[in-house]
Amino acid sequence: MKNNRLISEAIDSYFPRLATMPALKADLVKISQIHRFEAGTVILRQGAYIKVIPLLISGLAKVFKEEPEEGNEVLLYYIKPGESCVMSVTTLIRNQTSQVKAVIEEDSEVVIIPAEQALAIAKKYPKWNEFIYDLFNLKFEELLHVIEILTFSKKDKRLLEYLRTEAKLKERKVLNTTHQQIAYDLGSSREVISRLLKKLEQEGYIHLRQGAIEITDKI
Amino acid sequence: MKNNRLISEAIDSYFPRLATMPALKADLVKISQIHRFEAGTVILRQGAYIKVIPLLISGLAKVFKEEPEEGNEVLLYYIKPGESCVMSVTTLIRNQTSQVKAVIEEDSEVVIIPAEQALAIAKKYPKWNEFIYDLFNLKFEELLHVIEILTFSKKDKRLLEYLRTEAKLKERKVLNTTHQQIAYDLGSSREVISRLLKKLEQEGYIHLRQGAIEITDKI
DNA sequence: AAAACCGTGTAACTTTTGTTACTGAATAAA
DNA sequence: TTTATTCAGTAACAAAAGTTACACGGTTTT
Numbered sequence: 105m106k107n108n109r110l111i112s113e114a115i116d117s118y119f120p121r122l123a124t125m126p127a128l129k130a131d132l133v134k135i136s137q138i139h140r141f142e143a144g145t146v147i148l149r150q151g152a153y154i155k156v157i158p159l160l161i162s163g164l165a166k167v168f169k170e171e172p173e174e175g176n177e178v179l180l181y182y183i184k185p186g187e188s189c190v191m192s193v194t195t196l197i198r199n200q201t202s203q204v205k206a207v208i209e210e211d212s213e214v215v216i217i218p219a220e221q222a223l224a225i226a227k228k229y230p231k232w233n234e235f236i237y238d239l240f241n242l243k244f245e246e247l248l249h250v251i252e253i254l255t256f257s258k259k260d261k262r263l264l265e266y267l268r269t270e271a272k273l274k275e276r277k278v279l280n281t282t283h284q285q286i287a288y289d290l291g292s293s294r295e296v297i298s299r300l301l302k303k304l305e306q307e308g309y310i311h312l313r314q315g316a317i318e319i320t321d322k323i
Numbered sequence: 324m325k326n327n328r329l330i331s332e333a334i335d336s337y338f339p340r341l342a343t344m345p346a347l348k349a350d351l352v353k354i355s356q357i358h359r360f361e362a363g364t365v366i367l368r369q370g371a372y373i374k375v376i377p378l379l380i381s382g383l384a385k386v387f388k389e390e391p392e393e394g395n396e397v398l399l400y401y402i403k404p405g406e407s408c409v410m411s412v413t414t415l416i417r418n419q420t421s422q423v424k425a426v427i428e429e430d431s432e433v434v435i436i437p438a439e440q441a442l443a444i445a446k447k448y449p450k451w452n453e454f455i456y457d458l459f460n461l462k463f464e465e466l467l468h469v470i471e472i473l474t475f476s477k478k479d480k481r482l483l484e485y486l487r488t489e490a491k492l493k494e495r496k497v498l499n500t501t502h503q504q505i506a507y508d509l510g511s512s513r514e515v516i517s518r519l520l521k522k523l524e525q526e527g528y529i530h531l532r533q534g535a536i537e538i539t540d541k542i
Numbered sequence: 543a544a545a546a547c548c549g550t551g552t553a554a555c556t557t558t559t560g561t562t563a564c565t566g567a568a569t570a571a572a
Numbered sequence: 573t574t575t576a577t578t579c580a581g582t583a584a585c586a587a588a589a590g591t592t593a594c595a596c597g598g599t600t601t602t
Contacts, residue, residue: 169467171475178474180467194460203467230449233456240459241413247466248388248399248422254473255397255510256390258558282579291474296559298580314568314579477588501549515589517550533549533598 108133114161114215118186121235128229135221141208148189148206154196157222159188163212164273166289167191168205178291179266180204181246182273190240196222210274259292260300264309266290271319279317327352330434333380337405340454347448354440360427367408367425373415376441378407382431383492385508386410387424397510398485399423400465401492409459415441429493478511479519483528485509490538498536 111133116123123129138161141147147158150170165183170176183189183206191204196219217225225232253262266289270279287297301317304310311318330352335342342348357380360366366377369389384402389395402408402425410423415438436444444451472481485508489498506516520536523529530537 169471169474171471174475176475178470180470194456194463198457198460203464230452233449233452237413237452237456237459238417240456240463241417244413244459244463244466245422247463247470251397251399251466251469251473252388252390254470255388256393256395260558284579293560294580295561295582299559299582302581312580479588503549512590513550514552514591518552518589521551531550 106137110138111136111215114138114159114213118161119159119235121238122231125229125231128225128231131225131228132215132217135225136215136217139214139216141212141214143208143211145208146205147208147214148192148202148204150203150205151201153201154192155219157188157192157196157217157219158183159215159217160185161213161215163208163214164210165189165212166207166209168207168289169203170205171291176291177205177288178250179289180250181243182209182269184273187239187242188236190236190243193222193226193236194240197226259290259296260303262290263297263300264304267304267310267317267319277319279319280315281317282315325356329357330355333357333378333432333434337380338378338454340457341450344448344450347444347450350444350447351434351436354444355434355436358433358435360431360433362427362429364427365424366427366433367411367421367423369422369424370420372420373411374438376407376411376415376436376438377402378434378436379404380432380434382427382433383429384408384431385426385428387426387508388422389424390510395510396424396507397469398508399469400462401428401488403492406458406461407455409455409462412441412445412455413459416445478509478515479522481509482516482519483523486523486529486536486538496538498538499534500536501534 112129115129115132122132136159141163143163147165148154150168160183162185164185167180167183167189168177169180189206191202191206195202226236253265263286266286267279270281271277283297283301284294286301287294290297301310301312305312308322309320311320331348334348334351341351355378360382362382366384367373369387379402381404383404386399386402386408387396388399408425410421410425414421445455472484482505485505486498489500490496502516502520503513505520506513509516520529520531524531527541528539530539
């Protein structure tokens with residue numbers, strides 16, 4: 105959908121860094137479109153070439169690493185409003201295929217920049233690169249944290265942290281999800297997750313209901 | 324040690340991308356020094372501020388994530404000749420303290436750029452940013468791989484891959500290391516590593532000797 | 543040479559995680 | 573309302589990883 109006023113406002117509100125440079129903003133508005141995606145939409149497939157660069161305005165997306173062959177995957181990090189998919193950008197620049205999968209987690213509005221134009225923008229405006237650079241940095245640190253917790257913590261701690269992050273990002277205390285879904289995100293099995301959730305409930309960190317998990321205030 | 328000819332040659336040989344821009348190269352030569360570090364030197368401490376940006380000319384360095392409190396750590400990736408410590412660069416830009424530790428693994432020659440001057444270089448020359456950007460990208464992918472193997476593989480596979488990477492980077496088939504050292508790198512315990520090494524030996528992948536491990540050609 | 547130390551081997555046990563197999567409750571569909 | 577279907581619970585077992593404890597062969601130090 106082409107609505108320049110909407111795109112312009114979206115950049116002003118969610119990408120103030122890009123808005124500080126009027127020429128850059130004008131170019132972005134000119135070449136991009138705004139799209140809505142429903143939860144569950146795969147916006148980037150592992151192994152695929154990059155056709156567009158997305159800027160998330162509202163909603164939430166998740167980025168996964170898939171295991172080759174087997175159908176397993178791990179959640180790497182989230183894409184929040186005001187962020188883009190850094191892997192798309194760098195993969196595009198290096199003309200590789202994507203190493204990760206990105207899935208819309210909550211209905212989202214996204215400013216879509218066609219790949220070739222995004223490359224031109226990157227060449228023309230250092231500000232754009234600064235933006236990407238910062239984002240890249242942020243995600244790098246998030247990966248470090250995943251490695252840290254995978255190496256030094258047990259699954260129960262990882263699980264609790266996952267639940268709290270989900271609750272925080274979705275701004276609710278009750279998560280509508282299934283044990284199976286959590287198992288997919290964490291690269292584990294449903295039975296293990298059920299067992300650990302039960303333990304967390306007994307310890308008072310959460311309350312379990314059918315298809316829902318409530319996070320308590322216990323620290 | 325200040326030796327402009329040496330620095331100039333080092334940049335030509337190991338950082339050809341930076342050498343393509345004569346002005347950038349000239350500035351780098353002007354502000355930097357060449358240093359030798361012995362194996363074991365900690366060139367970047369976790370939690371410390373960044374004072375210099377290193378460019379590795381020869382030798383090898385390792386980058387670790389340390390567990391807060393406990394003394395445990397995990398190997399994240401290596402810094403090879405022709406590379407710099409990306410975390411130094413981004414940490415410097417954001418004026419944060421380092422999230423990682425970097426240790427010289429094999430006696431190394433390093434071109435040292437003082438932090439403030441490095442910031443000036445980054446502002447002045449887009450080429451420098453391109454270089455960092457590519458490096459960042461590379462390390463990002465290496466982190467992805469660590470997460471992948473931590474999530475989907477067992478320790479024996481991780482161990483074998485570690486041994487092979489070490490052998491490749493150090494260009495020898497016999498690694499002079501101890502089981503304890505490997506345990507530190509992989510964030511495990513000596514006994515577990517001993518057990519798994521014995522298993523790998525029985526399977527024909529390695530030969531064990533006192534203080535040394537020989538990697539065989541078995542695939 | 544005796545003592546101390548380091549690196550390794552390994553048994554026995556515990557904890558954590560994964561797997562198999564089956565049950566029943568809750569919800570949606572026919 | 574009956575029938576599927578999805579989701580959750582859980583026991584029992586297996587495998588992987590961590591822990592404790594100790595033995596032993598080399599070095600190195602005294």
